[in-house]
Structure formats: C-alpha cells, structure tokens
Amino acid sequence: MSNVHTETQTDRMPDAEDRNELCARMQHALRDLRAGKIVVVTDDDDRENEGDFIALSDRITPDTVNLIITEGRGLLCQAITPERAREMQLEPMVSRNTALHSTAFTVSVDAIKGCTTGISSSDRAITIRTLADPESAPEELSRPGHIFPLVAAPGGLSERRGHTEAAVALAQLCGALPSSVLCEILDEDGTMARGSRLSAIADRLGMPEISIQDIIEYEAALANEPEVVETARAMVPTRFGRFQMRVYADAAGREREPFVLIPESFIAELESRTGAATTAPSKRAATEKQPAPLVRVHSECLTGECLSSLRCECGPQLDEAMRRVQQEGGLVVYLRQEGRGIGLTDKIRAYALQDAGLDTYEANTALGLPPDDRSYAVAAEILQEIGLTELRLLTNNPDKIHGLEQGGITVTERVSLIMETTPENHAYIRTKQEKFGQLMEENMEDKNDYSGN
Structure with a gap:
C-alpha cells in the first residue's frame, strides 16, 4: 500500500x-x-x-x-x-x-x-x-x-x-x-x-x-465540464401522444444514456418556466398559477416494460407516468438502472432464487448484492441541466425524494403512483412496502392495488 x-x-x-x-x-x-x-x-x-x-x-x-x-x-x-x-x-x-x-x-x-x-x-x-x-x-x-x-x-x-x-x-x-x-x-x-x-x-x-x-x-x-450533457433530441410519437426525447451522456460513467421524455404540449411551458430560450436559465420557482410540474424518475425494467412480465408493475407504472405527465404537464426521467441497479443478469439470478422461496430483498442479499443499488444523482443533474429545480414527484419511494433533494431539487409534493396488483406481483409489492420503506396510503390487506417502484 x-x-x-x-x-x-x-x-x-x-x-x-x-x-x-x-x-x-x-x-x-x-x-x-x-x-x-x-x-x-x-x-x-x-x-x-x-x-x-x-x-x-x-x-x-x-x-x-x-x-x-x-x-x-x-x-x-x-x-x-x-x-x-x-x-x-x-x-x-x-x-x-x-x-x-x-x-x-x-x-x-x-x-x-x-x-x-x-x-x-x-x-x-x-x-x-x-x-x-x-x-x-x-x-x-x-x-x-x-x-x-x-x-x-x-x-x-x-x-x-x-x-x-x-x-x-x-x-x-x-x-x-x-x-x-x-x-x-x-x-x-x-x-x-x-x-x-x-x-x-x-x-x-x-x-x-x-x-x-x-x-x-x-x-x-x-x-472542468458538466457531469451530464445532452447528446441528441427528437420527437417520438407514442400511444400517449408525442414526446420529445432528450438523450444524455454522463461524464462520470454512472449511467448509460439516460433520457428524458417531455410531452410536446409541455415544451413551450417548460421553456417558459426555465428560461431555456435565453442564454442563462432563470430556474424560477413555481407559482400559485403555475403549480410545479409533475415528474416521474423511472428505472429501466426490460422484463416489465418490454416483455410485459407480471412479476412487477414497472411496465404499467411507466405507461401511467407517461399518461399523467401528458395530461398534467411534466416529464419522465428514465434511468438505465435495470434490476434496481444490479443489472439484467443478476436480476434474473435473483428471480431464480425468488422461485425457490426468497423474496426480492432476500434474493439480492443472498447473491451478495445490495437490495437496492440505485442512485438518483444523475436524475437530479439532468433536471438541473434542464433548469427544472422545483417539481411534484410521482413516486411511492422516499429514497427518490431524498436523492433528488440531495442534488438540489425541491420536491413540493409526492404524488402516489397507484397500480392494480396481480397474484404474481402481490408478494413483491408487499416486500417493497415492508422491507424497502415504500410509502403506502392504505393497508394492502384492505386495498390490494398499491405499488412502490
């Protein structure tokens, strides 16, 4: 040494x-x-x-x-x-x-x-x-x-x-x-x-x-340079309307091509709020006439979003987030943190252990991995780069609130993301409530449709 x-x-x-x-x-x-x-x-x-x-x-x-x-x-x-x-x-x-x-x-x-x-x-x-x-x-x-x-x-x-x-x-x-x-x-x-x-x-x-x-x-x-830099943008038509997709590069190598989805109808308002059309964004706060935009920070889930897996509620959550920000004004920050940050291979290994009787928390620890290895620093930096520093956050996860606030973002309100549960993901959602500290407004015994990604 x-x-x-x-x-x-x-x-x-x-x-x-x-x-x-x-x-x-x-x-x-x-x-x-x-x-x-x-x-x-x-x-x-x-x-x-x-x-x-x-x-x-x-x-x-x-x-x-x-x-x-x-x-x-x-x-x-x-x-x-x-x-x-x-x-x-x-x-x-x-x-x-x-x-x-x-x-x-x-x-x-x-x-x-x-x-x-x-x-x-x-x-x-x-x-x-x-x-x-x-x-x-x-x-x-x-x-x-x-x-x-x-x-x-x-x-x-x-x-x-x-x-x-x-x-x-x-x-x-x-x-x-x-x-x-x-x-x-x-x-x-x-x-x-x-x-x-x-x-x-x-x-x-x-x-x-x-x-x-x-x-x-x-x-x-x-x-000597910004930690996140926009590298590309284009309009993408979706089932929920047209979104502008902005892709970013993370100079520190923490995230592989994170991106943002902004409803086309919200772009002008976003630029007005942040002063994006000027050389120096004003980053002005929300007012009573302009409630803070709704933002979803979403972590990648290939199985839930592409394969329609019933083990989790990630696919429906992303759909609902896109629908809500389109309707209310806001954006989605998409982070490439597959499997709560452990990657696809270890996520599937954890699935195998869950099939043997472990819950998602126990499976990760049995593999010698953190139960949740996600970070929200890059999301905060992207929001800072956009100029959006005050927002309502669409989440049940207090870690996201804490992570964004550590990055200088003010969360004025937490908006619950309530999804219907299935027999396949009910135990998973219960584990997120009991072991990951997810915020649930009602007891799952009384209302079996709360989630917490």
Missing part, C-alpha cells in the same frame, strides 16, 4: 485523445466496482509502481474477500474517511506514527454481530460492511480484530497520493459509501508485484488496471 506523495504529475492534463482513453479506462473500472468487482490500482510509474486490489466496501462479499486475500497475499485493509473514523471512535493504532509514508492505521476491528473468530472471509466481509454502514454504531465493533482501517487524508489525493486516498476517491466516484477495501499484490515468490507482472495478474483475473494518476486526471476532467 504505497502512499508516496508526488507533486509533479498532478499538473499534467491529457490531450483530447488521451482524455477519451482515460475516461473509457476509468469508466470501465467504475462500472466493475459498482458491480461488486475488483480493480487493480497502481502507483505512479516513476515511483514504486506497486499495485493494490481495491473493491467497494458496501458491495463486498465473502467470495470477493477470499479472492483478494488469495491472489493479493498482502494485508487486507479498509480505507475510510476521517469523519467515519471519528463516528466509529477509531483511535490511531499508535500514538506516534513513524511509518515510512505515515499510513494512518487505526486500531483493528471485528464486527460483533454475525462474526465468530473474525478471520474467515465471511466474518471479514461482515466487518467491512458494518464499518462502512452509516447506520452502524461504535459499540458494534470489537477491538482489536482482523480488519485494519486506514484513514484517508482530509484533502484526499490532492493532499496525499496514496492507495488509501485512491480507494476512498473511487468509492466517491462510484456514488457508493466512501469506503473501499484494499490489499497489496504480491508475486508468487513473495515480492511486490510491479510493472508487467501487475498487468499480467490483472489480465489473468480479468480485472481493469488503472493508476492513481488516472484517478487524479479523471477527477480534474470531471471538474
């Missing part, structure tokens, strides 16, 4: 061609991290050129821990922010740090609940998730233990070009909890793997390889 600080490379910015390659490389790594996979992160080329395995703490599984410690052979640590260290009351391992690169170890920890000896891959995964979970309390960790927290420098990579800071930066770029696990990569002979040997290991394991310099340049590139 080299933490050598250098000054010289931070000033170098890539040209356009190099920048495109950098963005592609980084976005590949970020996609893999969000999917719970591991990436290889190297030091600066003109320094030790050592490498670490890095994976997101909030997506860690026993299998991932086992792969890291088996293939890496180094010390398994967990990078956290200074704020998290204070919240969990983690003191420095020693009162006087004389480590070569001042690596900020705290006391080691184990999770108390769910752990046995603390050393197994399963126990370590539980500890890692517990330490990363913002709902965890200090008394949920025993000290000492088998996970070694490392505290990132307050200034991140601009202050210290170490793997600890890189691990936290990657988690933040992914929109995940600001913590990652990391482990030095040793060669088979016990020496540090470097250069071509690191690349060979990454290739053999099918892992992306990036450098700390890549992360720094990527963060700088994002800081």
Whole structure:
C-alpha cells in the first residue's frame, strides 16, 4: 500500500485523445466496482509502481474477500474517511506514527454481530460492511480484530497520493459509501508485484488496471465540464401522444444514456418556466398559477416494460407516468438502472432464487448484492441541466425524494403512483412496502392495488 506523495504529475492534463482513453479506462473500472468487482490500482510509474486490489466496501462479499486475500497475499485493509473514523471512535493504532509514508492505521476491528473468530472471509466481509454502514454504531465493533482501517487524508489525493486516498476517491466516484477495501499484490515468490507482472495478474483475473494518476486526471476532467450533457433530441410519437426525447451522456460513467421524455404540449411551458430560450436559465420557482410540474424518475425494467412480465408493475407504472405527465404537464426521467441497479443478469439470478422461496430483498442479499443499488444523482443533474429545480414527484419511494433533494431539487409534493396488483406481483409489492420503506396510503390487506417502484 504505497502512499508516496508526488507533486509533479498532478499538473499534467491529457490531450483530447488521451482524455477519451482515460475516461473509457476509468469508466470501465467504475462500472466493475459498482458491480461488486475488483480493480487493480497502481502507483505512479516513476515511483514504486506497486499495485493494490481495491473493491467497494458496501458491495463486498465473502467470495470477493477470499479472492483478494488469495491472489493479493498482502494485508487486507479498509480505507475510510476521517469523519467515519471519528463516528466509529477509531483511535490511531499508535500514538506516534513513524511509518515510512505515515499510513494512518487505526486500531483493528471485528464486527460483533454475525462474526465468530473474525478471520474467515465471511466474518471479514461482515466487518467491512458494518464499518462502512452509516447506520452502524461504535459499540458494534470489537477491538482489536482482523480488519485494519486506514484513514484517508482530509484533502484526499490532492493532499496525499496514496492507495488509501485512491480507494476512498473511487468509492466517491462510484456514488457508493466512501469506503473501499484494499490489499497489496504480491508475486508468487513473495515480492511486490510491479510493472508487467501487475498487468499480467490483472489480465489473468480479468480485472481493469488503472493508476492513481488516472484517478487524479479523471477527477480534474470531471471538474472542468458538466457531469451530464445532452447528446441528441427528437420527437417520438407514442400511444400517449408525442414526446420529445432528450438523450444524455454522463461524464462520470454512472449511467448509460439516460433520457428524458417531455410531452410536446409541455415544451413551450417548460421553456417558459426555465428560461431555456435565453442564454442563462432563470430556474424560477413555481407559482400559485403555475403549480410545479409533475415528474416521474423511472428505472429501466426490460422484463416489465418490454416483455410485459407480471412479476412487477414497472411496465404499467411507466405507461401511467407517461399518461399523467401528458395530461398534467411534466416529464419522465428514465434511468438505465435495470434490476434496481444490479443489472439484467443478476436480476434474473435473483428471480431464480425468488422461485425457490426468497423474496426480492432476500434474493439480492443472498447473491451478495445490495437490495437496492440505485442512485438518483444523475436524475437530479439532468433536471438541473434542464433548469427544472422545483417539481411534484410521482413516486411511492422516499429514497427518490431524498436523492433528488440531495442534488438540489425541491420536491413540493409526492404524488402516489397507484397500480392494480396481480397474484404474481402481490408478494413483491408487499416486500417493497415492508422491507424497502415504500410509502403506502392504505393497508394492502384492505386495498390490494398499491405499488412502490
């Protein structure tokens, strides 16, 4: 875990061609991290050129821990922010740090609940998730233990070009909890793997390889341009009327081609509200004569929308949203977050577990995946780019309200999206109410037609 600080490379910015390659490389790594996979992160080329395995703490599984410690052979640590260290009351391992690169170890920890000896891959995964979970309390960790927290420098990579800071930066770029696990990569002979040997290991394991310099340049590139940019627009005739479809590119690689559907009849009013016809959008608030537009933030569901699956109510929800915004004035933001963010393959794997008796929450966790891995940051940024910062939100999901408000959007009213349930999706909808905190106006025992996507 080299933490050598250098000054010289931070000033170098890539040209356009190099920048495109950098963005592609980084976005590949970020996609893999969000999917719970591991990436290889190297030091600066003109320094030790050592490498670490890095994976997101909030997506860690026993299998991932086992792969890291088996293939890496180094010390398994967990990078956290200074704020998290204070919240969990983690003191420095020693009162006087004389480590070569001042690596900020705290006391080691184990999770108390769910752990046995603390050393197994399963126990370590539980500890890692517990330490990363913002709902965890200090008394949920025993000290000492088998996970070694490392505290990132307050200034991140601009202050210290170490793997600890890189691990936290990657988690933040992914929109995940600001913590990652990391482990030095040793060669088979016990020496540090470097250069071509690191690349060979990454290739053999099918892992992306990036450098700390890549992360720094990527963060700088994002800081110098809008995070979401409109790339195309055209009118699309639908069963619910004509809609203008605007497609966006996400510079951070969090979303693949999100888009917006705006009823043709609402375009002029939207431009009037946001000042889109001027060079500087006014983003003026709604008035009594102009109630806030109705907005639906909808996550992709191929099975429900294209195959008319009865397991969920996503298809009817999208239809109803398009009908409502056409009728009342508003728009639909469509995010490519298949399977609540876990992707189509894992969604179908979760379906198989549901067929065996698990509910949707249990199936995701059994696969080592978050029950809901969606983020609404991109939706908020798209709405900001459009200039629509005050709206009524068509949803039963409080997470969407919170996510948009974190992105600077004011939700003046939550409008329920009530759909008829079926025998096939009744248990699914009940799980969303009971385990995902969906807001239901009536008890499902009394009215069997509430949903909550």
